[in-house]
Structure formats: C-alpha cells, structure tokens
Amino acid sequence: QSVLTQPPSASGTPGQRVTISCSGSSSNIGTNTVTWYQQLPGTAPKLLIYFDNQWPSGVPDRFSGSKSGASASLAISGLQSEDEATYYCATWDGSLNGWVFGGGTKLTVL
C-alpha cells in the first residue's frame, strides 16, 4: 500500500492529452514539492518534473505538472507512442521523515 495514491493505469490515443493524478496528505504533498518520474520497462526511472512543475533540461514541455492542496497531477499533451511507460509521483513526507512514492501508473498509448 503506497503512501501516495495513483491510478494503476491510464490510456490515450496519439495526439491526445492524458492526466495522471497523485493524491497524498498534509504531511507530504500538502507541504512539500512533488517530483514525477518516467520508467520504461527494464530501465531506471528518469526525472520528468521536479518542484511540482519544473522541467529538467531535455524533457519536452508536452509534460507538465501541477499541484493543489494535497494532490498533484501530471499532464501529457500530444501523446506519442514513446510515452508508453510507468509514471511515478514522489515527495518528502515529514511525518515518516523520508521520501514516499505513488504506486505508479502504467500509461498505454492505444
């Protein structure tokens, strides 16, 4: 059971916009910034979004992050086949004194 709650799956067709949610609490998302990772099968996670909505260099602006209260979202616009991956949200939890992850959302591009 993950501390952060994500839908297990999401899907969309090429060119569509898809949103993945991440729900937490006041001890984690409510007070700390959210990071998003993309993980392709058999590879290490890749940083996608940090500080709720900032892009590391090299990440296209088709990916965007937002946060409201104790929930966050990752939006992917102009969906492409290479976006098919599992996406994880993460943040620091002040009560647990450690990083916590969502369970991951497997995105399928139909």
Add this chain to the structure above:
Amino acid sequence: QVQLVQSGAEVKKPGASVRVSCKASGYTFTSYDINWVRQATGQGLEWMGWMNPYSGTSGFAQKFQGRVTMTRNTSMNTAYMELSSLRSEDTAVYYCARSFRGGSMGDYWGQGALVTVSS
C-alpha cells in the same frame, strides 16, 4: 557527464548480507546526497534511505532501520548500501539516485543492481 555506475547482480542466501556500490563520476561526489531506492519485480519504487557523502550522515526509512547501512569512500567517489538479514522479500533491483537542488531526488540514477535472495 554525470554518471552513477552500480555493481553487478548478486545472489544471496536468506540471512546473509549484500553490499551494493554506486560509483559517481562527472561531478563533485561530496556535494550531492545519494539515495537508495529499490524495486521488486513488477512492483513500484520504494525509498530506503539517503546518505550525505561529505559528512557520512545518513537517514533510513523506518522499515529498514537496523538492517541497512550506508557508507562511502570519498577517495573512490563511491557510495555503498549494505542490507543484512536478507529474506526472499528483499529480492529486487536496487538503485542509487542523486539528490539535487534543495533536496529533490533523482536527477541521475544508477543502472540498478539485481539482488536475488534464494536458498
């Protein structure tokens, strides 16, 4: 370029210990914390703890307290994670990941090291 290169796969028996290394290059090793994250097959990511390579200070997830040790060798720019009293549930890929900018985690990751615990 920044790289984190981890040691290879390990097979251990229940009750044994395993040590995974993470060699950093392309940046000042002592300037960024190293985190350890594991992932069982088909499962999600689980944070284990962090270590400050400059001071050697570390912090662990409650679940691993007493079973995990994180150390470093600054002359070799290498961080180590040792997990003891291994059980089958510890079978997973273990990743190291660098912290950056105000404590965010994972701008760079190691390639992962598979640890298999089996009798």
